[in-house]
Amino acid sequence: MRIVAIINQKGGVGKTTTTANLCHAIAQSGYKVTAIDLDPQGHLAVSLGVTELNYGGIDDAMLKNKTVDQQLVPVRDNLKLINSGNKLKDIERLTAQQHTSRGVLLKEALQSGLDDQDFVFIDCPPSSGLLVANALIAADEILIPMSSDFLALQGLSHLMGTIKRFEQALQIKYKTLLVMSRYSPDRRISSQVLDVLLTHFPEQILATVIRETALLAECPSFGKTILEYSPKSRSARDFRSLAVDFLEGKVMHGNK
Numbered sequence: 001m002r003i004v005a006i007i008n009q010k011g012g013v014g015k016t017t018t019t020a021n022l023c024h025a026i027a028q029s030g031y032k033v034t035a036i037d038l039d040p041q042g043h044l045a046v047s048l049g050v051t052e053l054n055y056g057g058i059d060d061a062m063l064k065n066k067t068v069d070q071q072l073v074p075v076r077d078n079l080k081l082i083n084s085g086n087k088l089k090d091i092e093r094l095t096a097q098q099h100t101s102r103g104v105l106l107k108e109a110l111q112s113g114l115d116d117q118d119f120v121f122i123d124c125p126p127s128s129g130l131l132v133a134n135a136l137i138a139a140d141e142i143l144i145p146m147s148s149d150f151l152a153l154q155g156l157s158h159l160m161g162t163i164k165r166f167e168q169a170l171q172i173k174y175k176t177l178l179v180m181s182r183y184s185p186d187r188r189i190s191s192q193v194l195d196v197l198l199t200h201f202p203e204q205i206l207a208t209v210i211r212e213t214a215l216l217a218e219c220p221s222f223g224k225t226i227l228e229y230s231p232k233s234r235s236a237r238d239f240r241s242l243a244v245d246f247l248e249g250k251v252m253h254g255n256k
Contacts (some may be wrong), residue, residue: 001117001118001119001121001236002118002119002120003110003119003120003140004082004119004121004139004141005122005124005135005136005138005142006121006122006123006124006143007024007124007125007132007135007143007147007159008126008144008146009126009128009132009145009146009158009159009162010126010156010207011126012126012147013147013152013168013181014143014145014147014181014210015124015145015183016039016043016044016047016123016220017181017210017216018143018179018210019121020035020044020048020125020220021105021225021226021227021239022121022246023079023121023241024048024076024079024228025227025239025240025243026243026246026247027056027076027077027078027079027241028059028077028078028240028243029244029247030078031078031118032116032117032119033079033080033117033119033120033121034072034079034080034081034082034114034119034120034121034123034235035048035075035079035080035082035120035123036058036081036082036097036121036122036123037057037083037105037121037123038084038090038123038125038131038134038235039124039131040070040084040088040089040092040127040131041065041084041125042083042084043080043220043232044081044084045083045084045218045247046223046250047220047223047225048075048076048079048225049075049222049223049224050073050083050223055071055073056070056071056085057082057083057084057085057088058082058083058084058085058088058106058109059084059085059088059090060086060087062091062105062108062109062134063087063091063105064109066200067112067113068082068109068113069112069113069114070113071083071085072113075198077224078197080117083090091105091130091131091134092125092127092129092130092131093130102130103133103137104138104147106122106135106137106138107138110138114142121143122138122139129163133166136162136163136166139174140175141174141175141176141177142163142174142175142176142179143176143177143179143246144159144178144180145178145181146178146179146181146193146197147181147182147183148182148187148191148193148194149189149193150193152193153193153196154182155195163165163176171224177204177205177254178197178201178204178205179208179210180194180197180206180210181209181210181212182210182212183209183210183211183212184211194209194243202253203251203253204251205251206242206246206250206251206252207250207251207252208241208242208244208245208250209238210238210239210242213233213234213235215230215233215235216235225239226239227239
């Protein structure tokens, strides 16, 4: 089982869009996938059509009120969701005095109940707080969605510093990949940002860019992924291609 944290401390870069659509594309390829909504806003669940408030969440699994397998909601063939839960925001505010092992709550929750899954993807909140720390401690791999603007580049520098500190503290080396999301081929800034990323992160950017379209913004309001909402669209092709890249480790080279 591969545990992948989808993370970027900057908001608006396409984390939840990437999580929902990539997970569905990988599930359609025949792999068993669990998507965890670790953002108290709960946007991943909405994107996958889960709006009922009576579903349990990852919050209760982290607080040991329930086991993680009790919180699984089947949402598509081969794809299960673990909702955020309304107590997740309280976990973010836990202090060391309140819970001495507060950083490993997610890792401990995931140690049983998901053995039959091929992938677990964790959709992280746009922050650098306790929930993101839990995701980094639980994960083996990191996927960073990047929008093509220079503010995103500045945020990435901070994020890579955070990742490096966790690698040193945990004495591990994450497999870290980037995905270009919200990419606009007709904007010069997009190719400029991509060039900078290729210079600093060679062999780490997945080969397919996710081009920005109105369709991707519309999907969540219908509780559908792009593969259902517009299966023949350019965006659906992008995500199917991205899933192949992720599964096969296809990355960009210097000439794009």
